[in-house]
Amino acid sequence: xxxxxxxxxxxxxxxxxxxxxxxxxxxxxxxxxxxxxxxxxxxxxxxxxxxxxxxxxxxxxxxxxxxxxxxxxxxxxxxxxxxxxxxxxxxxxxxxxxxxxxxxxxxxxxxxxxxxxxxxxxxxxxxxxxxxxxxxxxxxxxxxxxxxxxxxxxx
Amino acid sequence: xxxxxxxxxxxxxxxxxxxxxxxxxxxxxxxxxxxxxxxxxxxxxxxxxxxxxxxxxxxxxxxxxxxxxxxxxxxxxxxxxxxxxxxxxxxxxxxxxxxxxxxxxxxxxxxxxxxxxxxxxxxxxxxxxxxxxxxxxxxxxxxxxxxxxxxxxxxxxxxxxxxxxxxx
Numbered sequence: 001x002x003x004x005x006x007x008x009x010x011x012x013x014x015x016x017x018x019x020x021x022x023x024x025x026x027x028x029x030x031x032x033x034x035x036x037x038x039x040x041x042x043x044x045x046x047x048x049x050x051x052x053x054x055x056x057x058x059x060x061x062x063x064x065x066x067x068x069x070x071x072x073x074x075x076x077x078x079x080x081x082x083x084x085x086x087x088x089x090x091x092x093x094x095x096x097x098x099x100x101x102x103x104x105x106x107x108x109x110x111x112x113x114x115x116x117x118x119x120x121x122x123x124x125x126x127x128x129x130x131x132x133x134x135x136x137x138x139x140x141x142x143x144x145x146x147x148x149x150x151x152x153x154x155x
Numbered sequence: 156x157x158x159x160x161x162x163x164x165x166x167x168x169x170x171x172x173x174x175x176x177x178x179x180x181x182x183x184x185x186x187x188x189x190x191x192x193x194x195x196x197x198x199x200x201x202x203x204x205x206x207x208x209x210x211x212x213x214x215x216x217x218x219x220x221x222x223x224x225x226x227x228x229x230x231x232x233x234x235x236x237x238x239x240x241x242x243x244x245x246x247x248x249x250x251x252x253x254x255x256x257x258x259x260x261x262x263x264x265x266x267x268x269x270x271x272x273x274x275x276x277x278x279x280x281x282x283x284x285x286x287x288x289x290x291x292x293x294x295x296x297x298x299x300x301x302x303x304x305x306x307x308x309x310x311x312x313x314x315x316x317x318x319x320x321x322x323x
Contacts, residue, residue: 034187037195038215045201052201059195064184068176080165081172088173140169141162 012144018135019073019143022086025132026070029112033063036114043110047096048103065089073139076148083140090133097126214290217275217302219310225273226316232269234276234301236285237308239323247277247311252323255285258292266298274298277307 008014033040041059044050050058065085072082093111100107106120111129145151188194200218217225225231226247233250235242242252251268253261265274274293278285283306290301304311312318 041195041199045199053198055201056195056197056199060188060197061181061184064187065177065180068180068183072172072176078172078176080169081174081176084166084169084173085176141165 009138010142012142012146015139015143016146018139019076019079022083022132022135022139023070023072023074025112026066026073026086028070030063030066030070032113033059034067037063039114040110043108043114046105046107046110047100048105049096049099076143076145076150079143079145079148079150080140083136083143086136087133087140090129090136094126094129094133097121097129101126214287214294215300215302216305219304219314222275222302222304222307222311223314223316225275229272231273231275232265233304233307234265234274234289235308236276236278236289237283241279241308243320243322245312245318245320246308248317248319250277253289255288255292258289259296262293262296262298265293269298274301275304275307276301277304277311279308280306 037056037059040063041056044055044058066089069082069085069089072078073086097109100121101123109121109125111125188197222231222233226233226249233247235246235250235252236255237246237252238254239252242250246252251265253265258265276286276289276293278289286303286305286307290303293301
């Protein structure tokens with residue numbers, strides 16, 4: 001039983017599924033933020049974690065990292081790198097969410113959209129983030145590059 | 156043992172690839188920032204904005220210089236959201252007095268007066284949210300794209316831009 005669970009968790013098909021899920025989410029989230037940098041800057045500002053001078057820099061550059069990571073995971077180019085950055089990002093997001101949940105700030109998540117009406121942060125957002133973090137780790141360690149550009153080129 | 160080695164190899168490869176992906180993202184982000192027309196500045200003026208105002212998001216603010224450029228070219232209608240007494244003592248030249256709670260009743264008139272120009276709402280003080288309230292109230296009435304000049308009265312006056320006195 002234990003080996004079966006292990007085999008399932010480390011399955012390359014599962015990695016492919018996670019790559020598609022994570023890749024699409026990153027692409028979607030990144031593009032939404034590139035379209036509305038001011039809205040995303042406001043979201044970051046509301047988290048009250050970054051110094052004022054870095055808010056816009058993060059709002060301008062972070063979405064591009066998300067798009068590139070999304071592309072990397074979807075296409076299977078530099079997948080380990082993409083998954084590593086995804087893991088780092090989800091860890092940072094988890095930290096930011098946790099700090100503000102403890103502080104009790106009523107702010108919009110700013111996760112997949114920049115709208116203020118996106119709903120206040122809650123334990124659900126943290127759980128969702130942690131699930132995505134686990135998916136990233138799975139891809140990082142078990143991905144076998146199914147349906148990836150890297151593998152196609154080798155053929 | 157073998158597995159551990161495989162993991163270490165993956166992690167090693169991951170770090171190298173991640174560095175490359177970060178560089179590509181930075182290059183793309185900086186290039187796009189250089190060419191896009193609706194960009195935000197690299198460093199924002201967050202210190203002058205208040206939590207009270209920003210907690211009421213969904214409205215866009217306008218910078219003082221941008222607001223003045225619109226004023227100079229007669230391309231904006233300014234709405235003063237403060238109390239009538241403050242308005243009487245002094246307001247932006249040409250501004251119309253309207254408090255957030257009256258927005259519903261005067262929608263048609265505002266639309267007529269604006270005549271397609273940009274509407275800019277303002278009040279006074281970094282903590283004042285009347286301008287934002289007014290913009291939101293107007294948006295509810297179907298007048299969208301109202302911008303807010305945060306701490307408008309003080310900043311406008313300190314910049315030495317045209318003001319006037321008089322009853323609403």
